[in-house]
Amino acid sequence: MSGVVHRTPLLTSTTLDARCGARVCLKAEPFQRGGSFKFRGAYNRLSLLDAGERARGVVAYSSGNHGGAVALAASLLGIHAVVVVPATGSPAKLAAIEGYGAEIRRYDPATERREEVAVELAQERSLTMIRPFDDYDIMAGQGTLGVELAEQAGDLGLVLVPIGGGGLAAGVSTAVKALLPGAAVIGVEPAGADDTRRSLRAGRRVALDTVDTIADGLRASQPGERTFEVNRRLLDDVVTVDDAAIVEAMRFCFTRLKVVVEPSGAVPLAALLTGAVRADGRPTAVVLSGGNVDPADFAALLARG
Protein backbone atom coordinates (compact mmCIF):
# COMPACT_ATOMS: atom_id res chain seq x y z
CA MET A 1 0.00 0.00 0.00
CA SER A 2 2.98 2.29 0.47
CA GLY A 3 3.23 4.94 -2.23
CA VAL A 4 -0.49 4.61 -2.97
CA VAL A 5 -2.16 5.31 0.36
CA HIS A 6 -1.26 8.79 1.65
CA ARG A 7 0.63 8.93 4.93
CA THR A 8 -1.60 11.67 6.35
CA PRO A 9 -0.15 14.30 8.68
CA LEU A 10 -0.62 14.70 12.42
CA LEU A 11 -2.04 18.13 13.25
CA THR A 12 -1.61 19.91 16.55
CA SER A 13 -3.19 22.94 18.21
CA THR A 14 -1.82 24.76 21.25
CA THR A 15 -5.42 25.78 22.03
CA LEU A 16 -6.48 22.14 22.10
CA ASP A 17 -3.50 21.12 24.23
CA ALA A 18 -4.31 23.86 26.75
CA ARG A 19 -7.98 22.94 26.81
CA CYS A 20 -7.30 19.22 27.36
CA GLY A 21 -4.26 19.57 29.60
CA ALA A 22 -2.33 17.14 27.43
CA ARG A 23 -0.38 16.92 24.20
CA VAL A 24 -2.98 16.05 21.55
CA CYS A 25 -2.38 15.15 17.91
CA LEU A 26 -5.02 14.69 15.24
CA LYS A 27 -4.59 12.14 12.46
CA ALA A 28 -5.95 13.98 9.43
CA GLU A 29 -7.70 11.48 7.16
CA PRO A 30 -9.63 14.18 5.29
CA PHE A 31 -6.30 14.43 3.40
CA GLN A 32 -6.41 10.72 2.51
CA ARG A 33 -7.11 9.79 -1.09
CA GLY A 34 -10.87 9.86 -1.62
CA GLY A 35 -11.20 12.08 1.46
CA SER A 36 -11.47 9.41 4.19
CA PHE A 37 -9.71 6.44 5.81
CA LYS A 38 -11.95 4.11 3.79
CA PHE A 39 -9.46 4.09 0.93
CA ARG A 40 -6.98 2.20 3.11
CA GLY A 41 -9.25 -0.82 3.54
CA ALA A 42 -10.69 -0.75 0.05
CA TYR A 43 -7.30 -0.59 -1.64
CA ASN A 44 -5.90 -3.38 0.54
CA ARG A 45 -8.89 -5.62 -0.17
CA LEU A 46 -8.82 -5.05 -3.92
CA SER A 47 -5.06 -5.38 -4.26
CA LEU A 48 -5.31 -8.89 -2.72
CA LEU A 49 -7.81 -10.17 -5.33
CA ASP A 50 -6.50 -12.87 -7.65
CA ALA A 51 -6.27 -12.41 -11.41
CA GLY A 52 -9.66 -14.00 -12.11
CA GLU A 53 -11.43 -11.90 -9.50
CA ARG A 54 -9.79 -8.75 -10.85
CA ALA A 55 -10.91 -9.59 -14.36
CA ARG A 56 -14.53 -10.19 -13.30
CA GLY A 57 -14.86 -7.05 -11.18
CA VAL A 58 -16.28 -6.07 -7.79
CA VAL A 59 -19.50 -4.76 -6.28
CA ALA A 60 -20.07 -2.62 -3.17
CA TYR A 61 -23.16 -1.10 -1.58
CA SER A 62 -22.66 2.37 -0.14
CA SER A 63 -23.67 5.87 -1.01
CA GLY A 64 -20.83 7.27 1.04
CA ASN A 65 -17.13 6.92 1.70
CA HIS A 66 -16.89 3.15 1.20
CA GLY A 67 -18.49 3.45 -2.23
CA GLY A 68 -16.12 6.22 -3.23
CA ALA A 69 -13.11 4.38 -1.84
CA VAL A 70 -13.93 1.15 -3.70
CA ALA A 71 -14.49 3.12 -6.91
CA LEU A 72 -11.17 4.93 -6.56
CA ALA A 73 -9.17 1.84 -5.59
CA ALA A 74 -10.73 -0.12 -8.47
CA SER A 75 -9.88 2.60 -10.93
CA LEU A 76 -6.23 2.66 -9.77
CA LEU A 77 -6.00 -1.13 -10.08
CA GLY A 78 -7.83 -1.35 -13.42
CA ILE A 79 -10.76 -3.29 -11.94
CA HIS A 80 -14.39 -2.75 -12.96
CA ALA A 81 -16.51 -1.69 -9.96
CA VAL A 82 -20.29 -1.55 -9.55
CA VAL A 83 -21.55 0.57 -6.66
CA VAL A 84 -25.12 0.09 -5.41
CA VAL A 85 -26.56 3.42 -4.22
CA PRO A 86 -30.00 4.64 -3.12
CA ALA A 87 -31.92 6.39 -5.90
CA THR A 88 -32.66 9.05 -3.28
CA GLY A 89 -28.99 9.66 -2.43
CA SER A 90 -27.04 12.91 -2.60
CA PRO A 91 -26.21 13.89 -6.21
CA ALA A 92 -22.81 15.20 -5.05
CA LYS A 93 -21.78 11.86 -3.57
CA LEU A 94 -23.04 10.00 -6.64
CA ALA A 95 -21.06 12.32 -8.87
CA ALA A 96 -17.91 11.59 -6.85
CA ILE A 97 -18.37 7.82 -7.26
CA GLU A 98 -19.07 8.18 -10.97
CA GLY A 99 -16.11 10.53 -11.25
CA TYR A 100 -13.84 7.64 -10.26
CA GLY A 101 -15.24 5.65 -13.15
CA ALA A 102 -17.48 3.20 -11.30
CA GLU A 103 -20.74 1.81 -12.69
CA ILE A 104 -23.71 3.01 -10.64
CA ARG A 105 -26.65 0.73 -9.82
CA ARG A 106 -29.55 2.65 -8.23
CA TYR A 107 -32.03 0.91 -5.93
CA ASP A 108 -35.27 2.10 -4.37
CA PRO A 109 -34.87 2.17 -0.58
CA ALA A 110 -38.67 1.91 -0.18
CA THR A 111 -38.93 -1.47 -1.93
CA GLU A 112 -35.41 -2.95 -2.12
CA ARG A 113 -32.64 -3.77 0.37
CA ARG A 114 -29.23 -2.64 -0.79
CA GLU A 115 -27.38 -5.70 0.45
CA GLU A 116 -29.77 -8.02 -1.43
CA VAL A 117 -29.41 -5.97 -4.62
CA ALA A 118 -25.64 -6.23 -4.32
CA VAL A 119 -25.63 -9.98 -3.57
CA GLU A 120 -27.86 -10.62 -6.57
CA LEU A 121 -25.59 -8.56 -8.83
CA ALA A 122 -22.54 -10.40 -7.49
CA GLN A 123 -24.11 -13.76 -8.31
CA GLU A 124 -25.43 -12.77 -11.75
CA ARG A 125 -22.17 -11.25 -12.93
CA SER A 126 -19.64 -13.22 -10.81
CA LEU A 127 -18.51 -10.03 -9.09
CA THR A 128 -16.64 -10.10 -5.80
CA MET A 129 -18.57 -8.40 -3.01
CA ILE A 130 -16.50 -5.83 -1.13
CA ARG A 131 -18.13 -5.46 2.30
CA PRO A 132 -17.66 -2.18 4.13
CA PHE A 133 -16.18 -3.43 7.41
CA ASP A 134 -16.78 -7.07 8.34
CA ASP A 135 -13.81 -8.38 6.38
CA TYR A 136 -10.28 -9.09 7.60
CA ASP A 137 -8.56 -7.47 4.60
CA ILE A 138 -10.62 -4.31 5.09
CA MET A 139 -9.81 -4.28 8.81
CA ALA A 140 -6.10 -4.80 8.08
CA GLY A 141 -6.13 -1.93 5.61
CA GLN A 142 -7.73 0.43 8.13
CA GLY A 143 -5.13 -0.77 10.63
CA THR A 144 -2.36 0.92 8.64
CA LEU A 145 -3.66 4.14 10.19
CA GLY A 146 -2.71 2.74 13.60
CA VAL A 147 0.75 1.72 12.37
CA GLU A 148 1.33 5.26 11.07
CA LEU A 149 0.12 6.72 14.37
CA ALA A 150 2.68 4.68 16.29
CA GLU A 151 5.44 5.70 13.89
CA GLN A 152 4.52 9.39 13.75
CA ALA A 153 3.46 10.11 17.32
CA GLY A 154 5.81 7.79 19.15
CA ASP A 155 4.74 7.60 22.76
CA LEU A 156 0.94 7.64 23.14
CA GLY A 157 -1.19 6.97 26.20
CA LEU A 158 -4.60 7.31 24.60
CA VAL A 159 -6.08 6.82 21.12
CA LEU A 160 -9.64 7.81 20.16
CA VAL A 161 -11.33 6.24 17.12
CA PRO A 162 -14.87 6.49 15.72
CA ILE A 163 -17.04 3.35 15.56
CA GLY A 164 -19.61 2.62 12.87
CA GLY A 165 -19.43 -1.01 11.85
CA GLY A 166 -16.16 -1.24 13.76
CA GLY A 167 -13.64 -1.89 10.99
CA LEU A 168 -11.45 1.13 11.71
CA ALA A 169 -11.59 0.55 15.47
CA ALA A 170 -10.64 -3.11 15.04
CA GLY A 171 -7.75 -2.36 12.69
CA VAL A 172 -6.40 0.54 14.71
CA SER A 173 -6.72 -1.18 18.08
CA THR A 174 -4.92 -4.25 16.72
CA ALA A 175 -2.02 -2.11 15.50
CA VAL A 176 -1.86 0.16 18.55
CA LYS A 177 -2.02 -2.65 21.12
CA ALA A 178 0.83 -4.42 19.31
CA LEU A 179 3.06 -1.37 18.83
CA LEU A 180 2.18 0.78 21.85
CA PRO A 181 0.95 -1.70 24.46
CA GLY A 182 0.63 1.00 27.12
CA ALA A 183 -1.92 3.03 25.15
CA ALA A 184 -5.64 2.87 25.90
CA VAL A 185 -7.86 2.72 22.79
CA ILE A 186 -11.34 4.17 23.24
CA GLY A 187 -14.08 3.97 20.62
CA VAL A 188 -16.56 6.78 20.22
CA GLU A 189 -20.08 6.39 18.82
CA PRO A 190 -22.90 8.85 18.15
CA ALA A 191 -25.45 8.60 20.98
CA GLY A 192 -28.10 7.78 18.36
CA ALA A 193 -26.14 4.84 16.90
CA ASP A 194 -24.54 3.21 19.96
CA ASP A 195 -24.80 -0.38 18.82
CA THR A 196 -21.25 -1.29 19.81
CA ARG A 197 -21.55 0.19 23.31
CA ARG A 198 -24.79 -1.69 23.89
CA SER A 199 -23.33 -4.87 22.42
CA LEU A 200 -20.27 -4.71 24.71
CA ARG A 201 -22.55 -4.28 27.74
CA ALA A 202 -24.76 -7.16 26.62
CA GLY A 203 -21.76 -9.35 25.81
CA ARG A 204 -23.22 -10.10 22.36
CA ARG A 205 -24.01 -8.25 19.11
CA VAL A 206 -27.14 -6.15 19.65
CA ALA A 207 -29.09 -4.68 16.71
CA LEU A 208 -30.68 -1.25 17.15
CA ASP A 209 -34.27 -0.76 15.93
CA THR A 210 -33.63 2.82 14.90
CA VAL A 211 -30.55 4.90 14.29
CA ASP A 212 -30.60 8.69 14.55
CA THR A 213 -27.48 10.82 14.09
CA ILE A 214 -26.01 13.43 11.76
CA ALA A 215 -22.92 11.20 11.52
CA ASP A 216 -24.02 9.50 8.32
CA GLY A 217 -20.92 7.32 8.11
CA LEU A 218 -21.59 5.76 11.52
CA ARG A 219 -25.21 4.69 11.07
CA ALA A 220 -24.51 0.96 11.32
CA SER A 221 -27.27 -0.62 13.41
CA GLN A 222 -25.22 -3.66 14.49
CA PRO A 223 -21.49 -4.37 14.89
CA GLY A 224 -19.91 -6.76 12.40
CA GLU A 225 -19.25 -10.34 13.55
CA ARG A 226 -15.52 -10.14 12.90
CA THR A 227 -15.10 -6.54 14.02
CA PHE A 228 -16.98 -7.18 17.27
CA GLU A 229 -14.76 -10.14 18.18
CA VAL A 230 -11.70 -7.89 17.86
CA ASN A 231 -13.20 -4.82 19.48
CA ARG A 232 -14.57 -6.67 22.54
CA ARG A 233 -11.04 -7.92 23.26
CA LEU A 234 -9.02 -4.78 22.46
CA LEU A 235 -11.06 -1.64 23.13
CA ASP A 236 -10.63 -0.22 26.62
CA ASP A 237 -14.00 1.53 26.50
CA VAL A 238 -16.71 2.91 24.20
CA VAL A 239 -18.32 6.30 24.88
CA THR A 240 -20.94 8.36 23.06
CA VAL A 241 -21.43 11.98 21.99
CA ASP A 242 -24.58 13.78 20.86
CA ASP A 243 -25.12 15.64 17.58
CA ALA A 244 -24.57 19.09 19.12
CA ALA A 245 -21.14 18.01 20.36
CA ILE A 246 -20.30 16.66 16.90
CA VAL A 247 -21.17 20.03 15.34
CA GLU A 248 -18.98 21.87 17.86
CA ALA A 249 -16.06 19.60 17.02
CA MET A 250 -16.60 20.30 13.29
CA ARG A 251 -16.61 24.02 14.08
CA PHE A 252 -13.37 23.67 16.08
CA CYS A 253 -11.72 21.94 13.12
CA PHE A 254 -12.90 24.67 10.74
CA THR A 255 -12.00 27.71 12.84
CA ARG A 256 -8.88 26.47 14.64
CA LEU A 257 -7.35 23.78 12.44
CA LYS A 258 -8.66 25.00 9.06
CA VAL A 259 -9.59 21.42 8.19
CA VAL A 260 -12.92 20.31 6.77
CA VAL A 261 -14.18 17.36 8.80
CA GLU A 262 -17.45 15.57 8.13
CA PRO A 263 -19.82 14.75 11.02
CA SER A 264 -18.61 11.13 11.39
CA GLY A 265 -15.02 12.29 11.27
CA ALA A 266 -15.46 14.71 14.18
CA VAL A 267 -16.98 12.19 16.61
CA PRO A 268 -13.76 11.27 18.50
CA LEU A 269 -12.70 14.91 18.87
CA ALA A 270 -16.18 15.68 20.23
CA ALA A 271 -15.59 13.13 23.00
CA LEU A 272 -12.42 14.95 24.02
CA LEU A 273 -13.94 18.45 23.81
CA THR A 274 -17.02 17.51 25.86
CA GLY A 275 -15.00 15.64 28.46
CA ALA A 276 -16.72 12.32 27.68
CA VAL A 277 -13.11 11.12 27.53
CA ARG A 278 -10.42 12.82 29.65
CA ALA A 279 -6.81 12.83 28.54
CA ASP A 280 -5.57 13.04 32.17
CA GLY A 281 -2.20 14.23 30.96
CA ARG A 282 -1.67 11.30 28.58
CA PRO A 283 -0.24 12.04 25.11
CA THR A 284 -3.37 11.57 23.02
CA ALA A 285 -4.10 10.81 19.36
CA VAL A 286 -7.52 11.57 17.88
CA VAL A 287 -8.58 10.20 14.51
CA LEU A 288 -10.27 12.75 12.21
CA SER A 289 -11.56 10.04 9.92
CA GLY A 290 -12.86 11.93 6.89
CA GLY A 291 -13.81 15.22 5.28
CA ASN A 292 -16.44 14.41 2.67
CA VAL A 293 -19.25 16.84 3.35
CA ASP A 294 -21.08 19.12 0.95
CA PRO A 295 -20.42 22.82 1.69
CA ALA A 296 -24.17 23.55 1.92
CA ASP A 297 -24.75 20.66 4.35
CA PHE A 298 -21.75 21.79 6.37
CA ALA A 299 -23.13 25.33 6.60
CA ALA A 300 -26.59 24.11 7.59
CA LEU A 301 -25.18 21.96 10.40
CA LEU A 302 -23.04 24.78 11.81
CA ALA A 303 -25.89 27.28 11.55
CA ARG A 304 -28.20 25.11 13.63
CA GLY A 305 -25.48 24.29 16.20
Added chain:
Amino acid sequence: MSGVVHRTPLLTSTTLDARCGARVCLKAEPFQRGGSFKFRGAYNRLSLLDAGERARGVVAYSSGNHGGAVALAASLLGIHAVVVVPATGSPAKLAAIEGYGAEIRRYDPATERREEVAVELAQERSLTMIRPFDDYDIMAGQGTLGVELAEQAGDLGLVLVPIGGGGLAAGVSTAVKALLPGAAVIGVEPAGADDTRRSLRAGRRVALDTVDTIADGLRASQPGERTFEVNRRLLDDVVTVDDAAIVEAMRFCFTRLKVVVEPSGAVPLAALLTGAVRADGRPTAVVLSGGNVDPADFAALLARG
Protein backbone atom coordinates in the same frame (compact mmCIF):
# COMPACT_ATOMS: atom_id res chain seq x y z
CA MET B 1 12.40 31.71 13.30
CA SER B 2 12.94 27.96 13.01
CA GLY B 3 11.05 26.00 15.64
CA VAL B 4 8.58 28.87 16.06
CA VAL B 5 7.18 29.44 12.58
CA HIS B 6 5.50 26.30 11.24
CA ARG B 7 6.99 24.76 8.14
CA THR B 8 3.61 24.34 6.45
CA PRO B 9 2.98 21.38 4.16
CA LEU B 10 2.68 21.30 0.37
CA LEU B 11 -0.67 19.83 -0.68
CA THR B 12 -1.34 18.14 -3.99
CA SER B 13 -4.43 17.05 -5.89
CA THR B 14 -4.51 14.70 -8.85
CA THR B 15 -7.70 16.47 -9.97
CA LEU B 16 -5.89 19.80 -10.00
CA ASP B 17 -2.89 18.37 -11.84
CA ALA B 18 -5.17 16.91 -14.51
CA ARG B 19 -7.12 20.14 -14.85
CA CYS B 20 -3.97 22.27 -15.21
CA GLY B 21 -1.88 19.81 -17.21
CA ALA B 22 1.00 20.26 -14.79
CA ARG B 23 2.28 19.16 -11.40
CA VAL B 24 0.83 21.69 -8.95
CA CYS B 25 1.58 22.03 -5.25
CA LEU B 26 -0.19 24.30 -2.79
CA LYS B 27 1.68 25.89 0.11
CA ALA B 28 -0.83 25.65 2.94
CA GLU B 29 -0.48 28.72 5.15
CA PRO B 30 -3.92 28.22 6.75
CA PHE B 31 -1.90 25.78 8.90
CA GLN B 32 0.57 28.52 9.90
CA ARG B 33 0.42 29.80 13.48
CA GLY B 34 -2.33 32.39 13.69
CA GLY B 35 -3.88 30.95 10.51
CA SER B 36 -1.97 32.94 7.87
CA PHE B 37 1.51 33.77 6.50
CA LYS B 38 1.39 37.08 8.39
CA PHE B 39 2.92 35.42 11.46
CA ARG B 40 6.20 34.97 9.55
CA GLY B 41 6.74 38.69 9.05
CA ALA B 42 5.39 39.78 12.42
CA TYR B 43 7.54 37.32 14.35
CA ASN B 44 10.65 38.24 12.40
CA ARG B 45 10.06 41.97 12.94
CA LEU B 46 9.38 41.64 16.66
CA SER B 47 12.26 39.26 17.32
CA LEU B 48 14.67 41.89 15.90
CA LEU B 49 13.59 44.63 18.33
CA ASP B 50 16.23 45.71 20.85
CA ALA B 51 15.74 45.34 24.60
CA GLY B 52 14.38 48.86 25.06
CA GLU B 53 11.88 48.52 22.23
CA ARG B 54 10.73 45.19 23.61
CA ALA B 55 10.22 46.67 27.04
CA ARG B 56 8.17 49.61 25.72
CA GLY B 57 5.91 47.54 23.47
CA VAL B 58 4.50 47.71 19.94
CA VAL B 59 1.43 48.99 18.11
CA ALA B 60 -0.20 47.77 14.89
CA TYR B 61 -3.34 48.80 13.00
CA SER B 62 -5.29 45.94 11.49
CA SER B 63 -8.55 44.20 12.13
CA GLY B 64 -7.34 41.14 10.32
CA ASN B 65 -4.43 38.76 9.96
CA HIS B 66 -1.66 41.30 10.60
CA GLY B 67 -3.27 42.31 13.89
CA GLY B 68 -3.63 38.71 14.98
CA ALA B 69 -0.09 37.86 13.91
CA VAL B 70 1.44 40.81 15.80
CA ALA B 71 -0.61 39.91 18.88
CA LEU B 72 0.50 36.27 18.74
CA ALA B 73 4.16 37.03 18.05
CA ALA B 74 4.21 39.62 20.86
CA SER B 75 2.70 37.16 23.29
CA LEU B 76 5.31 34.51 22.42
CA LEU B 77 8.12 37.07 22.89
CA GLY B 78 6.71 38.61 26.08
CA ILE B 79 6.12 42.01 24.42
CA HIS B 80 3.07 44.20 25.13
CA ALA B 81 1.09 44.83 21.92
CA VAL B 82 -1.66 47.37 21.20
CA VAL B 83 -3.79 46.65 18.14
CA VAL B 84 -5.87 49.45 16.62
CA VAL B 85 -9.13 48.05 15.21
CA PRO B 86 -12.31 49.56 13.77
CA ALA B 87 -15.15 49.75 16.32
CA THR B 88 -17.31 48.29 13.54
CA GLY B 89 -15.07 45.24 13.00
CA SER B 90 -16.00 41.58 13.22
CA PRO B 91 -16.40 40.41 16.83
CA ALA B 92 -14.82 37.06 15.92
CA LYS B 93 -11.62 38.67 14.65
CA LEU B 94 -11.45 40.98 17.67
CA ALA B 95 -11.86 38.01 19.98
CA ALA B 96 -8.96 36.25 18.25
CA ILE B 97 -6.68 39.28 18.74
CA GLU B 98 -7.72 39.63 22.37
CA GLY B 99 -7.30 35.90 22.83
CA TYR B 100 -3.59 36.32 22.10
CA GLY B 101 -3.41 38.82 24.95
CA ALA B 102 -3.13 42.09 23.00
CA GLU B 103 -4.60 45.39 24.18
CA ILE B 104 -7.37 46.56 21.84
CA ARG B 105 -7.78 50.24 20.86
CA ARG B 106 -11.03 50.84 18.98
CA TYR B 107 -11.38 53.72 16.53
CA ASP B 108 -14.38 55.10 14.68
CA PRO B 109 -13.83 54.65 10.92
CA ALA B 110 -16.30 57.50 10.22
CA THR B 111 -14.26 60.13 12.06
CA GLU B 112 -10.74 58.75 12.60
CA ARG B 113 -7.99 57.29 10.40
CA ARG B 114 -6.47 54.15 11.79
CA GLU B 115 -2.91 54.98 10.80
CA GLU B 116 -3.14 58.35 12.57
CA VAL B 117 -4.58 56.75 15.68
CA ALA B 118 -1.70 54.27 15.72
CA VAL B 119 0.98 56.94 15.10
CA GLU B 120 -0.41 59.04 17.95
CA LEU B 121 -0.42 56.05 20.29
CA ALA B 122 3.13 55.18 19.28
CA GLN B 123 4.30 58.72 20.08
CA GLU B 124 2.40 59.04 23.36
CA ARG B 125 3.53 55.71 24.75
CA SER B 126 6.87 55.26 22.92
CA LEU B 127 5.59 52.14 21.20
CA THR B 128 7.24 50.77 18.07
CA MET B 129 4.92 50.83 15.07
CA ILE B 130 4.72 47.48 13.27
CA ARG B 131 3.60 48.27 9.73
CA PRO B 132 1.76 45.53 7.82
CA PHE B 133 3.97 45.28 4.71
CA ASP B 134 6.20 48.26 3.86
CA ASP B 135 9.05 47.17 6.11
CA TYR B 136 12.15 45.16 5.21
CA ASP B 137 11.98 42.91 8.29
CA ILE B 138 8.35 42.08 7.53
CA MET B 139 9.21 41.37 3.88
CA ALA B 140 12.15 39.17 4.94
CA GLY B 141 9.90 37.22 7.30
CA GLN B 142 7.32 36.59 4.56
CA GLY B 143 10.21 35.53 2.34
CA THR B 144 10.80 32.44 4.48
CA LEU B 145 7.75 31.03 2.72
CA GLY B 146 9.70 31.23 -0.55
CA VAL B 147 12.75 29.57 1.00
CA GLU B 148 10.58 26.69 2.21
CA LEU B 149 8.97 26.39 -1.23
CA ALA B 150 12.37 26.00 -2.86
CA GLU B 151 13.41 23.39 -0.27
CA GLN B 152 10.16 21.43 -0.33
CA ALA B 153 9.20 21.54 -4.01
CA GLY B 154 12.64 21.49 -5.56
CA ASP B 155 12.31 22.26 -9.21
CA LEU B 156 9.63 24.88 -9.92
CA GLY B 157 8.86 26.76 -13.11
CA LEU B 158 6.06 28.96 -11.82
CA VAL B 159 5.08 30.45 -8.46
CA LEU B 160 1.78 32.28 -7.82
CA VAL B 161 1.43 34.67 -4.88
CA PRO B 162 -1.36 37.04 -3.79
CA ILE B 163 -0.71 40.79 -3.68
CA GLY B 164 -2.24 43.20 -1.19
CA GLY B 165 0.38 45.69 -0.04
CA GLY B 166 2.98 43.50 -1.67
CA GLY B 167 5.00 42.28 1.33
CA LEU B 168 4.49 38.58 0.67
CA ALA B 169 5.10 38.97 -3.07
CA ALA B 170 8.31 40.93 -2.42
CA GLY B 171 9.64 38.44 0.12
CA VAL B 172 8.72 35.36 -1.88
CA SER B 173 9.98 36.71 -5.21
CA THR B 174 13.31 37.66 -3.59
CA ALA B 175 13.74 34.14 -2.21
CA VAL B 176 12.52 32.33 -5.32
CA LYS B 177 14.59 34.36 -7.79
CA ALA B 178 17.71 33.67 -5.69
CA LEU B 179 17.09 29.96 -5.12
CA LEU B 180 15.20 28.95 -8.29
CA PRO B 181 16.31 31.49 -10.91
CA GLY B 182 14.40 29.72 -13.68
CA ALA B 183 11.01 30.11 -12.01
CA ALA B 184 8.55 32.81 -13.04
CA VAL B 185 6.82 34.56 -10.12
CA ILE B 186 3.39 35.96 -10.89
CA GLY B 187 1.38 38.12 -8.51
CA VAL B 188 -2.39 37.86 -8.40
CA GLU B 189 -4.73 40.67 -7.30
CA PRO B 190 -8.49 40.91 -6.95
CA ALA B 191 -9.89 42.79 -9.96
CA GLY B 192 -11.40 45.32 -7.56
CA ALA B 193 -8.07 46.08 -5.83
CA ASP B 194 -5.56 46.01 -8.68
CA ASP B 195 -3.29 48.80 -7.44
CA THR B 196 -0.06 46.91 -8.10
CA ARG B 197 -1.02 45.97 -11.66
CA ARG B 198 -1.95 49.57 -12.45
CA SER B 199 1.20 50.84 -10.75
CA LEU B 200 3.42 48.52 -12.78
CA ARG B 201 1.76 49.72 -15.99
CA ALA B 202 2.12 53.36 -14.97
CA GLY B 203 5.70 52.84 -13.82
CA ARG B 204 4.93 54.50 -10.49
CA ARG B 205 2.79 53.85 -7.39
CA VAL B 206 -0.84 54.51 -8.26
CA ALA B 207 -3.49 54.94 -5.55
CA LEU B 208 -7.00 53.58 -6.23
CA ASP B 209 -9.97 55.79 -5.35
CA THR B 210 -12.12 52.84 -4.38
CA VAL B 211 -11.45 49.22 -3.61
CA ASP B 212 -14.12 46.55 -3.99
CA THR B 213 -13.46 42.87 -3.36
CA ILE B 214 -14.44 40.05 -1.01
CA ALA B 215 -10.71 39.47 -0.44
CA ASP B 216 -10.56 41.57 2.74
CA GLY B 217 -6.86 40.94 3.27
CA LEU B 218 -5.95 42.40 -0.13
CA ARG B 219 -7.79 45.73 0.06
CA ALA B 220 -4.66 47.88 0.00
CA SER B 221 -5.34 50.88 -2.27
CA GLN B 222 -1.67 51.54 -3.05
CA PRO B 223 1.51 49.44 -3.14
CA GLY B 224 4.10 50.10 -0.44
CA GLU B 225 7.17 52.16 -1.39
CA ARG B 226 9.62 49.42 -0.45
CA THR B 227 7.48 46.51 -1.66
CA PHE B 228 6.87 48.20 -5.03
CA GLU B 229 10.58 48.73 -5.64
CA VAL B 230 11.15 45.00 -5.15
CA ASN B 231 8.06 43.80 -7.00
CA ARG B 232 8.65 45.98 -10.08
CA ARG B 233 12.08 44.37 -10.46
CA LEU B 234 11.24 40.76 -9.62
CA LEU B 235 7.67 39.93 -10.57
CA ASP B 236 7.25 38.50 -14.05
CA ASP B 237 3.64 39.61 -14.26
CA VAL B 238 0.57 40.60 -12.26
CA VAL B 239 -2.89 39.30 -13.19
CA THR B 240 -6.36 39.73 -11.66
CA VAL B 241 -9.33 37.54 -10.76
CA ASP B 242 -12.92 38.50 -9.96
CA ASP B 243 -14.87 37.67 -6.80
CA ALA B 244 -16.78 34.78 -8.41
CA ALA B 245 -13.49 33.10 -9.33
CA ILE B 246 -12.24 33.57 -5.76
CA VAL B 247 -15.34 31.85 -4.40
CA GLU B 248 -14.89 28.93 -6.81
CA ALA B 249 -11.29 28.50 -5.63
CA MET B 250 -12.47 28.51 -2.00
CA ARG B 251 -15.03 25.83 -2.92
CA PHE B 252 -12.33 23.74 -4.63
CA CYS B 253 -10.20 23.91 -1.48
CA PHE B 254 -13.15 22.89 0.69
CA THR B 255 -14.47 20.03 -1.43
CA ARG B 256 -11.25 18.66 -2.91
CA LEU B 257 -8.45 19.56 -0.51
CA LYS B 258 -10.52 19.73 2.72
CA VAL B 259 -8.73 22.95 3.63
CA VAL B 260 -10.43 26.13 4.80
CA VAL B 261 -9.08 29.04 2.77
CA GLU B 262 -10.20 32.66 3.24
CA PRO B 263 -11.04 34.80 0.19
CA SER B 264 -7.61 36.50 0.05
CA GLY B 265 -5.90 33.15 0.42
CA ALA B 266 -7.69 31.65 -2.58
CA VAL B 267 -6.78 34.42 -5.06
CA PRO B 268 -3.70 32.76 -6.64
CA LEU B 269 -5.49 29.42 -7.05
CA ALA B 270 -8.37 31.28 -8.71
CA ALA B 271 -5.92 32.58 -11.33
CA LEU B 272 -4.88 29.03 -12.15
CA LEU B 273 -8.43 27.62 -12.20
CA THR B 274 -9.78 30.38 -14.45
CA GLY B 275 -6.82 30.21 -16.81
CA ALA B 276 -5.76 33.81 -16.06
CA VAL B 277 -2.38 32.12 -15.59
CA ARG B 278 -1.51 28.97 -17.53
CA ALA B 279 0.96 26.45 -16.12
CA ASP B 280 1.98 25.32 -19.63
CA GLY B 281 3.45 22.15 -18.19
CA ARG B 282 5.68 23.94 -15.69
CA PRO B 283 5.88 22.52 -12.13
CA THR B 284 3.81 25.11 -10.28
CA ALA B 285 3.52 26.29 -6.69
CA VAL B 286 0.45 28.19 -5.53
CA VAL B 287 0.39 30.00 -2.20
CA LEU B 288 -2.79 29.47 -0.14
CA SER B 289 -1.99 32.38 2.13
CA GLY B 290 -4.49 32.04 4.97
CA GLY B 291 -7.60 30.42 6.40
CA ASN B 292 -9.12 32.93 8.80
CA VAL B 293 -12.76 33.15 7.80
CA ASP B 294 -15.84 32.89 9.96
CA PRO B 295 -17.93 29.77 9.14
CA ALA B 296 -21.08 31.87 8.57
CA ASP B 297 -19.26 34.27 6.22
CA PHE B 298 -17.76 31.29 4.41
CA ALA B 299 -21.20 29.74 3.95
CA ALA B 300 -22.70 33.01 2.71
CA LEU B 301 -19.96 33.43 0.11
CA LEU B 302 -20.31 29.89 -1.21
CA ALA B 303 -24.11 30.13 -1.28
CA ARG B 304 -24.05 33.23 -3.46
CA GLY B 305 -21.32 31.79 -5.75
